[in-house]
Amino acid sequence: MRYARAPGHSTRLHEVAMLRVPVNMIEPGMVLARPIPVPSDPRRFLLQRDHEIPLDLVPRLRDLGIVEVWVRHRDLEFLEDLIDEGLSDCQREVYASVRSNFESIMQETTAQLDVGRFQSSIGGLFDYLKKTVHGNVLLHKLDAFDNYLMSHSANVGYLSLLLGMQLERYLIDERSAKSPRDAKDLTVLGVGCLLHDVGKMRIPSEVLNKPERLTDEEMAIVKQHPVYGYEMVKGRVPASAAQIVLNHHQRFNGEGYPPRVDPDTGELLPPLAGKQIPVFSRIATVVDIYDAATTARCYSGAKQPVQVLHEMRTWCEGFFDPVVADAFYRLVPPFPIGQVVGLSDGSEAAVVDFNPNRPTRPKLQGLKDPKGQRLEDPSLHEIDLALHLDLQITTVNGTDIRPYLASLETPILPETSYALL
Ligand SMILES: [Fe+2]
Ligand SMILES: [Fe+2]
Missing domain, CATH: 3.90.105.10 (Molybdopterin biosynthesis moea protein, domain 2)
Structure with missing residues (x-):
């Protein structure tokens, strides 16, 4: 030990x-x-x-x-080897840059964004991620911070970098007007994602933090935040980052908001859809929905990743670019490493590895036998669920998760995905 x-x-x-x-x-x-x-x-x-x-x-x-x-x-001390404090330090710096920027905006209506600080903190995180291999995405998500908007912004920035790194080839194809080197430079993606909800600071807090269901009028106010945010950042950050702020609620199938208006005539234009939406915004949409749903809010508790991934694959059908979604589902495990799960034979185990090809069948280490007795040496009880089809995960924190499993095993792309290239 x-x-x-x-x-x-x-x-x-x-x-x-x-x-x-x-x-x-x-x-x-x-x-x-x-x-x-x-x-x-x-x-x-x-x-x-x-x-x-x-x-x-x-x-x-x-x-x-x-x-x-x-x-x-x-029984889980081995998990500490997976925690990278250097990475956490980079994320704390990102969070500090979000916090100081957002606080100065809240205190003075005329405050300017310190874009340089956003760029250097997210650039530092990106450089760190490029140098190290990180398969344990969710172990490094920031949490337990007191302000939802700030921690959500920092986490969307972090997840966007990780997802963007899975999609280098796709970014070179989708951003073909740029050199390959610039096309896959994710600093702009990260800055845009840190700022994606900055417009919420112009929404009255009694609406933004209302624990009850919003009225139609209040919902219409909240839906202004991409436009407010765009006005706040336009001209101060690169155009592709500003587009993320404006379009992060625009869905691949053309649904979403805000409505698109001709800046000269004020006329309504057809919504952006499919590949008309810039690829950085398509990435932001996926990580934003995931992070918002897995984080506790004033009006709802945090959901388990397995439930959120199921909802993204069912309720959000059509919202996402399939290439981006496929890469995301290969990146984010439904059962995070370190999570304790109940199995169909009544035993209990800890998740120790993620299998992107069989997301619901990770590697486990047994903790308790089917009678609830603690296993004396858990390291002798390693189970690869991909090889034990007679067993399945049934509960997480006492909740039955079986209804979520089937959707997670359906491939998004029939062909070899970009994430594998
Ligand atoms: Fe938003
Ligand atoms: Fe958001």
Whole structure:
């Protein structure tokens, strides 16, 4: 074992059976596996890793809007090897750039965007991602920050870079007016995605943060945010980034908003559809919907990735460029690494790897046998579900997820996808 366990380490950690623990489930003796960042400046830390979490810190964490922390779990310590703190540092810098920019916009109506800071932070993240291989996308999504709009913006930026990197060949084809080198430069994609919802800062907070269902009038106000955002960024960021802000709710099948208006005559134009929509906007649409649905909001809890991916493949039929969607489903696992799942034989296991060809059949490590008894040496109980067709995942956090499985196994593209080229 690589880490000494703190005195009084709770055996109930096993009951929690997660590496990520909601703040309200923190128990005496739990030891941090990752530092807890200060929400207003995630480059600083409230508590460092390897420290036992003092229980009197819990109310403060709640007040600061911290939702989850990462704790050690004796059967899952191997997962820590997958966590890349260098990558997390880059993302904290991105978050800090979003936060300082958005705060200055909120405080002064005349504040200008500090585009240079956006560019350098997202450029730093892109350079880091290019140098390292990251198969564990969801382990590195920022979460537990206090402001939905800011953490969502930073996460959409991060996911857009990862998805864009899967699509280099496609970007060279789709952006053929540019040199191949410029066509696959994702800094502009990242900047546009960080800013995609900046127009929401012009929406009254009582509408934006309303916990109940919005009226038709309120919904019409919210739907103004791409146009407001476009007005805020136009001329200050590259045109392709501004297009992301304007078009991130425009769907591949022509649905979506805002309506397209002729700038000279004010007449309504037919909506953009298919490949008329710039490819960076087609990427932003996919990652935006995914991140919004997997993050808790004032009016809804966070959904599990498996449910969101199912809904994207069913309810959102026609919304996405199939090439982009195919690459996304190969990138984002329905069962994130580290998640604990229940199996059809009644046993319990942790997800340890993702199989893009069989997304619902990842590699697992057993934790409890079908009678609920903890397995003495979990490393002896590795299960590749792609080879054990008699078994399937049935529950996540006690919820029956079987209705979501069939849609996730249907290929999007019959031919070899761009993501594999
Ligand atoms: Fe939006
Ligand atoms: Fe968004």
